[in-house]
Amino acid sequence: MxxxxxxxxxxxxxxxxxxxxxxxxxxxxxxxxxFFDESANVASVNGHKITRAEFDSAMRQQLDQARQFLGAQFDSKALDTPARRRDLLDNLIQQHALADEAQREYLTASDAAVRRALLADPVISSLRKPDGSIDVDRYKQLLAMQGMTPEQYDERVRYGLAVDQIPQSIEESAFTPKALADRISQLAEAQRTVQALVLHASDYASKVQPTDAQLSAYYAAHSADFATPATATIDYLVLSPAALATGVTPSDSDAKKYYDDNIAHYTTPREVRVSQILIASPKSASPADDAKAKAKADAVLAEVKAHPDQFAQIAQKESQDPGSAAKGGDLGWSTSGTLTGEKAFDTAAMALNKDEVSSVVHSSFGYHVIKVTDVKPAVTKPFDEVKASILKDLATELATKAYSDDSDGFTSTVYEQAKSLKPAADKYKLTIQTATVTTKPNPALPPASPLNNPKFLTAVFADDSVKSHNNTQAIDVGNSTLIAAHVTDYKSAATPPLASIKDAVRAKYVAEQADELARKDGEAKLAALQKSKSTAGFAAEQKVSRMDTQGVSPLALSAIFKADDSKLPAYVGVDLGNDGYAIYRVNAVVPPAPIDSARLAAAQRQLAQVDAQTQLEAYVESLRKRSKVKLYGSLDASQSDSQ
Structure with missing residues (x-):
């Protein structure tokens, strides 16, 4: 066709x-x-599509966060794996299901909550001017670059806050009784004194001397284990922003213009350390009470001006703010001017210089006397210091644009010039690479390697590629990457004759038989020890607990703690598979020390968090089952549609 x-x-x-x-x-x-191509979407939830663009954007955001956190240790190939991409898709499905539930429950967020969330955003905080106000024009520019207005972004934040109410309510309601926390803590800290006797499988290998007849029989029964898979030697091209980056080089003038246009990103805003004295007068106060509070505040201000070096002592005596009075009125450092959420207070505080005292400031809390005790001026990084990172970011941006511009043409060229990849390589200045692949991903390659993509491997081994010797289509493997291949050599799957792999067959047979001998010998020794109660052959004693395993495997640890502690010493055996067989002599039980109130409270909090997470996962899973979820199989070939 x-x-x-x-x-x-x-x-x-x-x-x-x-x-x-x-x-x-x-x-x-x-x-x-x-209308025809569902590849533009990765899933749908109750009819709402999760687009490929939305998925890729979320993936880029994850990688950007990892890059900022890991710095020089960041490796995108190690993080962008099929498993992580499927986890991300699951998270997006959960978010959409939660969003639908929030809509059904008519959940929303107040204007005040939206404002607090916006001002807490570090990106928005970076737009602070020296006077503490937001650079509105720059804020609008940033949103416009993302195709949004401030009003649209407000609604996005409101939407997120509304959806978050569901998991927050589950997490906040989780509770673990003290008795349960105490019991679990005791179980976790309980120790058992044990001795180990390990029968290593390797010690039994010399006892296995297979005959040719045994090897032949084993080979016949396990021939599939020794089959060589179909292989294809390929030329391939990868089109991605990284592959195109060598062809785009931003100039120093481009970097300088970007620096000037985004100077706020390279400026650490002015910080002030603020102290206050509050004379409380809530909105519900009567006019007479409010007047008394105002007069009291005026008197306090006069006292502060008379004794400016005694502000902290006056605050301890007069301030009616329980959070700061004991600390001499200290509210700590602020770079944003959002100390209280009260505009009058924050504006007055940010306008002060070091050791200056404000006039009486009125807010919904009452009347404040404010002092700035220290100031850190705004600092802007010089251009030369950030030039290299700007050039790198600009190169990435240009390469991403080049990828967007070239992807359709690359796809067409690979298809139309089907007998060779050279036309596409020449046109887009790409290097033709070679590899040998099988039908299965290669575990020696990074999981995110395009050569391990199931859709790509399916295309490589299709008849059109293997028999007709045409290029594969340009396969979208995600993360803004296209790959196309041309098969230069193909070898079908085959089972080699026993004579050519006899050593490998022998090694596998010996290993399996040695494991079996170690297990049988171990079970026999265990039965004898349970009768004799001997200590012969055991290693020195060690104390193990569920929290401190001392290198004991989880399987063995489980057996040790299941031993009947009323009949000590007790003996337990554990089949370690390729590592042989282990016998543990349980000599004593060491009860845990009494748990003090602080440790018990910490255990309660930790268990409550675990319980909250478990409840949330169960809720989300039930919500997902109630939702109509459809997967389009665009992440890997293993996904299939489900309803």
Missing amino acids: LDFFRNHQRLMMLMLVLVIVPGLGVLGIQGFRG
């Missing part, structure tokens, strides 16, 4: 024009593509 398309391109183009052009007037190009 593909050969027909390639050999009759003019005819096919005419047919496509006749069919497609009338439809574009109704659907638009993107709409028409989406």
